[in-house]
Amino acid sequence: MRWQLLNSGRATRWGTFFKGFLLIALFIVSSTWLGLSRDTRAAGRARPVDVGDQEYWPIPLLAREFGVQYHSFDDKRFRLANREMELSFEVGGRRAFVNGVLVWLHEPVLPGRRAPMLSATDVETILSPLLRPLDSLRQVGYQRVVLDAGHGGNDPGAQGPTGSVEKDLALTVTLGIAKLLEEAGVDVYLTRRDDSRLSLSNRVVRTREAGGDLFVSLHFNSSANTDAQGSETFVLTAGGHASTSQQPGGSYPAAVEANEFDGANALLGFLIQQRLLEQTGNQDRGLRRARFYVLREAVTPAVLVEAGFLTNLDEEARVMDPAFQARIIRGIADGILDYTGLVMRARIEDYL
Ligand SMILES: [Zn+2]
Structure with missing residues (x-):
């Protein structure tokens, strides 16, 4: 009985109208949302810097992104820290210390124009796992x-x-x-x-x-x-x-x-x-x-x-x-x- 009702001519016409309306609404909502998020990305998110064929991130920016403190001792040595983790790096080298344990980076830390920079690979394979382990x-x-x-x-x-x-x-x-x-x-x-x-x-x-x-x-x-x-x-x-x-x-x-x-x-x-x-x-x-x-x-x-x-x-x-x-x-x-x-x-x- 239910099947017949749904398949009556009237129900089908209303169904088509409703589906069309839904599709248009969905299109408007999604294009607005996508547009907005694209603007937000452009305005709020920095881009990595290309160095040779590697991408690098300025470390103070990473500190903001991961919600950790950035401290530079001099123009060569600096530290990122939150309550559980303390990561220290040295410009020009591949050695990082995480809670005092030596961790080898894939690429050396670069001096950068304004701040030292860490390769995107090391952000993905070291920094992010250690600072956001559950992810x-x-x-x-x-x-x-x-x-x-x-x-x-x-x-x-x-x-x-x-x-x-x-x-x-x-x-x-x-x-x-x-x-x-x-x-x-x-x-x-x-x-x-x-x-x-x-x-x-x-x-x-x-x-x-x-x-x-x-x-x-x-x-x-x-x-x-x-x-x-x-x-x-x-x-x-x-x-x-x-x-x-x-x-x-x-x-x-x-x-x-x-x-x-x-x-x-x-x-x-x-x-x-x-x-x-x-x-x-x-x-x-x-x-x-x-x-x-x-x-x-x-x-x-x-x-x-x-x-x-x-x-x-x-x-x-x-x-x-x-x-x-x-x-x-x-x-x-x-x-x-x-x-x-x-x-x-x-x-x-x-x-x-
Ligand atoms: Zn062996």
Whole structure:
């Protein structure tokens, strides 16, 4: 009966009239709104400055945009701060300090005509995730943590002068972190739980098949320079930019799918590096950028931790000590828990 009424000639004529009216009204409203917003954008929003093929933002303007304080110590050093974060930069360099932790930028900070400038890439991949963390975490999960002990089987990884072997230390640390996370109620998946060899692609495949939400790969470092020591945490380099060990300005690989996690990666990496240093007091080699296979092919936010150098005699002795291993384990687990806590907060805010 209802169907017939709606399909009567009269209803159809009124329906057509009404639809036409609605369309015209919608057109007027939307064009006014679009026009207004275009004007607002032109009047209220500044544009980035082109420098070579990079876009840069004046830092005082970013301070206004993010609602943080800007303070310049002299014409080279300056700081952005709110209640939780303090970021300091130096003109001409790629080193920034975030709450005292070294964070490597993609591009150097430029002097600018009136004020120092930060590259748009570093605004997107560092500044914005750290100052507005929840915005970077709305599309990612937190429930299943994948821990990946580097190397294994006939691939020992780095070896230290007094007998330390990377694959064994990585597994010990990984199992320790898994235990702490499980005690905290987190679901953990391990890519390997014994001394078996595992290809890099299998580490990614297993993460995907296990339905992982984040990926943390554990390693120990080596260097021909036996003085080198300290901890560093790697996340994927942004498309078109130099990794931390490369010179900026050259031509570098374009973005890949895993770059969609740039914001979440920065947070996960920063939080782990911060807690790891807090627990161990290790030398800070920073949150760095690289295109390692497990970062480039990642199907979730992903970081790779190099907890210490086996080729440094003092550091090798420390990392072989179970009491010190416990600090490494606690630090990395705390960083992961800081991150999953933030993702949970982002989820809760979405529901409110
Ligand atoms: Zn390794």
